[in-house]
Amino acid sequence: MPRNVSKRRLRAGIVGGGQGSFIGAVHHVAAELDGQAEVIAGAMSTDPQRARASAEAWYLKRSYDSFQEMAEAEAKLEDGIDFVNVVCDKPMTFNLEQAQELVSLVEHKNLIFALTHNYTGYPAVRHARALVRQGAIGEIRKVLVEYIQDWLMEPEEKSGNKQASWRTDPGRSGIAGCVGDIGTHGENLLEFISGLKIKSLCADLTTFVEGRPLDDDANMLLRLENGGKGILTCSQIAAGEENGLSIRIYGSKAGLEWHQQEPNTLLFKPHGQPQQILRTGFGYMSDDAKAATRTPAGHPEGFYEAFANIYKMAIADIRRVESGQKPEGGYPTVYDGLRGMQFIYKAVESSQKGAVWVDMD
Amino acid sequence: MPRNVSKRRLRAGIVGGGQGSFIGAVHHVAAELDGQAEVIAGAMSTDPQRARASAEAWYLKRSYDSFQEMAEAEAKLEDGIDFVNVVCDKPMTFNLEQAQELVSLVEHKNLIFALTHNYTGYPAVRHARALVRQGAIGEIRKVLVEYIQDWLMEPEEKSGNKQASWRTDPGRSGIAGCVGDIGTHGENLLEFISGLKIKSLCADLTTFVEGRPLDDDANMLLRLENGGKGILTCSQIAAGEENGLSIRIYGSKAGLEWHQQEPNTLLFKPHGQPQQILRTGFGYMSDDAKAATRTPAGHPEGFYEAFANIYKMAIADIRRVESGQKPEGGYPTVYDGLRGMQFIYKAVESSQKGAVWVDMD
């Protein structure tokens, strides 16, 4: 039923994210962080008992055994959840066909659909994009993207680690492991900041941990639509690395460098001039970066806050749509999700053919 | 009226923090971040109109014109606020007498009283304390504490900056400026991690910006109760610095180093051995650090999360007390607030006498 959301927090329902989940808890905190929404209902696990316990631990009003049940029941309630619009984690779907289907569905239903390629929510990342758009680095020539971790360098999936278990199982994760789980974040970040599409790629996927059916490491050469060149490397066996997402972009005038583990800093590197340490919270940052920043310079904002920025923008759009305004976007959408699935398929195809060049489109 | 809080989020009321406030918004987010409390009522400004607008922007259920009014009204409501216990910002009071009075009050009423010396909420800070307690650095010999900023290096208080205005006004801030605002954080951090009291100090307070009635910079020599020596410097005129709180502690076996602007890292420096980069989120961290961490290593947690840790511990104690258990503490209390006021008074006394040594007790 249509509901007026203008004078209250939005009411959200959560699917998945039961106890033991990492990203479920992040979604919960991020959705509520700015006081614009509250999670009140959930179908938090396929195991009903676990679903109920999880819902209770979070003080949800209502727990359901399935998302279908939640959707049906909440729709009938006066104080039911508002989110028929959707904030979805990535990779968006199990396979490419589903991704294409989902695009149709979103287009047809005219939904707000936000995808948590959460790293685009960092203010420094948004400022990097603004600098590229302003022409501050000139024509892009070279891009180096890394996403390196080590948490799967041992066969964790055999020791009962739930996170490891589904990520290394083709039946649940689809055709790619590391490339799907984190490589797609790299691809998304590159295209988000540079404003350029990857034209073709040459990918060398490897499984280093014996008996694992999916890749746990990949190295790729990239060619961009403007003639720029690049490298993307992702790994879950890079010993000693935590969550090492980083990007460096080199243009005909200047370079940029950003590291997720020190997210409030962006290096700007003009040719022949001193490098500048750009820091979130300063007046010299772009409006887009400022809108994604909550505190003055020197007060570190992190993973949750970036994640919450995706929610904040999506919720603002939901409010706009509910009050008859046009959505303004700014967050990753179903098209980013589709692009990510295409990237996965092309990377796997390239590697299976012997690490040869394949076109993205 | 007594309320059962075991199966729901706590209901909080907020005093101050109206639009334009920095720390008010932080309290709001921090209180709610873990889904353990919700702010539902407020007396957010002494200007009633601003109070109402602020409350509306945050979707509070009820707005009041004063905290007295809020207290009275909420106490009578079935679904009124639960926080008769208090989370208070620092410096705790306007002057030392009030601080002493407040200590009596808290002791007499047997309240949960948490003070947001928020920097003690960082997991790496808590791990530093754990290492000191374990004896990992040996007997403490030398401590270097800094809290340096630059936001008051120009006469901002004359350009309508509200934050600057009250912080440089003796009528609202008391006898100290920079020392009260940030020096106390340094003192608290030092005593928190080291487990040692400052025995005496020699403080040189300066006002660099002309016409400002309170100090905007201070350098201090410290002597600790165990014979250790130290330096504490705080400044709001240190050009180019953001929110530069840091601490280095040197013992007879090893050293420690922590910087608030990269809060997830703690350096451990054993004599003659490689320095170790300790990072939050790892299994090797102490239980106290783990309890203050929400995400795996490499997912940066920042200012909000540390602030929320103070709330989380205080709320846990409120729940304990409500269910008849004993509180467990872990957060700064009214005694830390009193200690901070004493520190302010001693630093000002030392400086006024010509930067001479004065005993803390």
Place this chain on the structure above:
Amino acid sequence: MPRNVSKRRLRAGIVGGGQGSFIGAVHHVAAELDGQAEVIAGAMSTDPQRARASAEAWYLKRSYDSFQEMAEAEAKLEDGIDFVNVVCDKPMTFNLEQAQELVSLVEHKNLIFALTHNYTGYPAVRHARALVRQGAIGEIRKVLVEYIQDWLMEPEEKSGNKQASWRTDPGRSGIAGCVGDIGTHGENLLEFISGLKIKSLCADLTTFVEGRPLDDDANMLLRLENGGKGILTCSQIAAGEENGLSIRIYGSKAGLEWHQQEPNTLLFKPHGQPQQILRTGFGYMSDDAKAATRTPAGHPEGFYEAFANIYKMAIADIRRVESGQKPEGGYPTVYDGLRGMQFIYKAVESSQKGAVWVDMD
């Protein structure tokens, strides 16, 4: 004529390195740095006047117009130069055939021949190799090598920059630009530290600056002889980068990271444990690192000192040979030079065929 060198500094002659040269001056300083040799003669330029002026500026005893002349004349002198043995810069020769020839020559004449792949002279690099040899990082899985600069991002060769001029001229530099000039250092460093050979590569060479006949950027996928994978990227158009040579190696137990611009630090990254900051000058470093270190920890040693280490080892071998002992090596030799030329040829071949895989052997 045979000379007793045991009680005096070796006497060296220099070929090239006239005024305006960068690396010539480095050779001079490096050769003499440890007081084991002195440069007394030179054929410093093909322009005789420039040769003489250069020799005078350095207070050489004798200046020649050509290296042939120098060789002949010095051989006849009582106090002539000792270096019939050779320290040579890289790339070793103009083309692959010459490299093979030189190998034969060195083998046949039984000469000491040192190649200044100078980056292997850094103590931290030598310690990295020692750690790999000890098994401290386990079986190598992944290697990331970078050598990125920006000094050719504009067409410097058209503005009279001598350094730029010969490096972008196929008539003087051979078939590769950036790959030959700095890519080979990356290749050499990788094989030096890892002890592994590159088995095959897929290289994408690019010329970004219009009108330049040689590559100024390259991205490569690598496969190592043990099944490990890698990336090597080199660039002279990476805006804002100085002399950014770095290497990261990930094994089945731990990772290593080293950056040439902070050469006294080596990061050791054991899985699940704190990263260690290994620093030159400490007792815990390997003997090989210690032998390459002149000062206690905290006294930065840099480019010259690393360069001088190659000379130091070569001179020690010359002294050994002169006194009838066996040479001990430790420095890059003619075989490293040949390997570098092969690498250049394979990278160019791969790229010319469309960035396809080619085997190194």
Place this chain on the structure above:
Amino acid sequence: MPRNVSKRRLRAGIVGGGQGSFIGAVHHVAAELDGQAEVIAGAMSTDPQRARASAEAWYLKRSYDSFQEMAEAEAKLEDGIDFVNVVCDKPMTFNLEQAQELVSLVEHKNLIFALTHNYTGYPAVRHARALVRQGAIGEIRKVLVEYIQDWLMEPEEKSGNKQASWRTDPGRSGIAGCVGDIGTHGENLLEFISGLKIKSLCADLTTFVEGRPLDDDANMLLRLENGGKGILTCSQIAAGEENGLSIRIYGSKAGLEWHQQEPNTLLFKPHGQPQQILRTGFGYMSDDAKAATRTPAGHPEGFYEAFANIYKMAIADIRRVESGQKPEGGYPTVYDGLRGMQFIYKAVESSQKGAVWVDMD
């Protein structure tokens, strides 16, 4: 006898620096590094046998048993040493009276006298001074100087460590330990870069290692002649620190930060603008910095090169004087040595009186 030095390397004699010495070897390398001088004679130890062995290891032409003997003998030789001018290490003398005497002597004899406050030889330090002189940071308000090490945190002097032995012995080191050995470097660096004199100080010296007769740690409050304030801390018991000399200067416009362990970088911190990473070797550096730099950006220069810069400037002055020109200076002189001795005496006086304020003049 007067000698023409214009067409040859200067000939130097060395006093001290025998085998096992650290700084003696540094002087040797530094003196010769630029090919402008060669050490040919020495009185390297008070133990004649050790003197001879040391001289032989360095291939000196002549070894003497005492500096008097060397002076007399060399003066008579055609190819004797040129250095009647002097490059001297710091602290310059054993006590203050000798320092004053030496000043008279140098003034009277009109000698070139260079003191190796070597840290002023770093190009980034010289650039910092240039920026201050240009007014780039405005009026100086606050200075933070540190020189912290840990190599004396154990009683090394009792385990036969020669370096430790003389540095902790009042009979050889004079009235101060840590303050004399490294504190003076801090004082010199501060006055060199800032161009300001320390007006008064309040110093708290401590001996942490039992049984040691001299200080091994000191904390000081400083007041500068222009009203600026400061802190100087030096320590040889700061666990895990190597050779941690650093300086931060804050003016009314901008701040500066430099760390000896990463000497090629200078941070420039303008208020409200991005921090700039200034790097040696770039065209934007000042002429004074450029004159002290030998390699392009990204080729690290370190301790030896900075040390050699003192020699280079002194040798250039010797050449000037020999050829009838006026000396140009640029290096620390006998007056810096005197100033250092005064600093030591005032710091000790302040501390002995209970860490009270004393005027420098």
